[in-house]
Amino acid sequence: MEGLQLFLDNFADWDSFVRIWPLLWQGLQLTVLLSIVTLPIAAAAGLLIAILYSFHHKPLNVALLIWIDLFRSFPVLVLLILIFYGLPFLGLTLPSFAACVLALTLNNSGYYGEIFRAGIEAIPHGQREAARALGLHPLKIIFLVILPQAIARVAAPLASNSLELVKTTSIAALVALPELLRSARVAQEQTYNPTPLTAAAVLFFVMLWPFARWVAKLERDMLKRQR
């Protein structure tokens, strides 16, 4: 009993929590902001890569595949450190928020690009031919015929990747952007106990858990459909 009390006093101390809540709340807002700014940009970049790929122009496709695999191979934190600490040596200094958006976008353009590409490639060629025979404009073929089917097919990896992107925003803490994790570390220096870390972990969990459950369900459904 005493051990449990000691544990709670340290890891879940209510007074500490109340004191540091304003800081955590600011951090949480910044985490959400970083996510909702980056998600659409990265997804659009990936979609653009996939659409360009679908024209099957050989040299272009080689370049696109190199782009995709290069950015899927680069640990995103390494990319962020290069952008934030490396670029200033070339006279280009980005604020930490912009550096994070750029690193996450480059990294995820590879992931989203590969996912959209796989979805588009999985649509039978007859669909494209039929649409062309009906006289549809090439852009209309892509946006009205191919993409709706392709996106439905890769809904699970799309959702999974988006969840990973939101989780990855926490690396912003390492370039001093006061998002949720960073705020918790700063708060910890005021409370001298790990309650802020527990609170940040709980906040991340509460925010992301429903999404994680939904992703898991989409993945299970996909696996079942494909057996």
Next chain:
Amino acid sequence: MSPLLDNFFNRQVLAQYGPSILGGFWLTVEVALATIAIGVISGLVLAIVRALRWKPADIAIVVFVDVFRTLPQLVVIVFLYFGLPYADIQLSPFAATTLALGAVLAAFATEIFWAAIQAVPQGQWDAARSLGLGFLKILFLIILPQAIRIAVPLLTNRAIAITKGTALGTAVSLPELLGRAQSSMAIAANPSPLTLAAAFYLLFFVPLVVASRWLEGVGSPRTLRGRH
């Protein structure tokens, strides 16, 4: 010399800090291998325990999986390293990083193995049972070999994705590749060490990413392609 060459490919700096960064690369490889070993083995064990369908274990495993699948890797690493000392558990940077990444991979691996076990048609169980095989024999001789084959492409992707998290160890001052490059950069006031580290990361991960692309093409329908 042009500013680009002088800053990012400075030969003098590279020669001076190269050996230290190479040391960091080997540490990165060690963390990666330890993470994969911890994650894949515990994931397989937990999935097998789930297959026994014993309620209390089921609940505990689902909670474990949900927690570590949902929390960002960096949050887990930071919690283990900066939080646990208050419970009188002081982990080394290496232990904190491998345990955290291992736990995250274990959560995903459990989910993948369990889904794969369930994806083996019920008829396989029925047929094996009608041949008089016991539960464990059916599980280990009939179901798991098929399930593991289903799991491999998804698991490879996940393992690569999480292994890339080794760079996060730098947050708890693990002297791995990125950490060494950053401190060399600070001392030399020149980012060439970072270029070298980036090259090492690509050397390590590009073959894995390309191999997994090939593995997916061979092993599974196209749309299974997920995150690497």
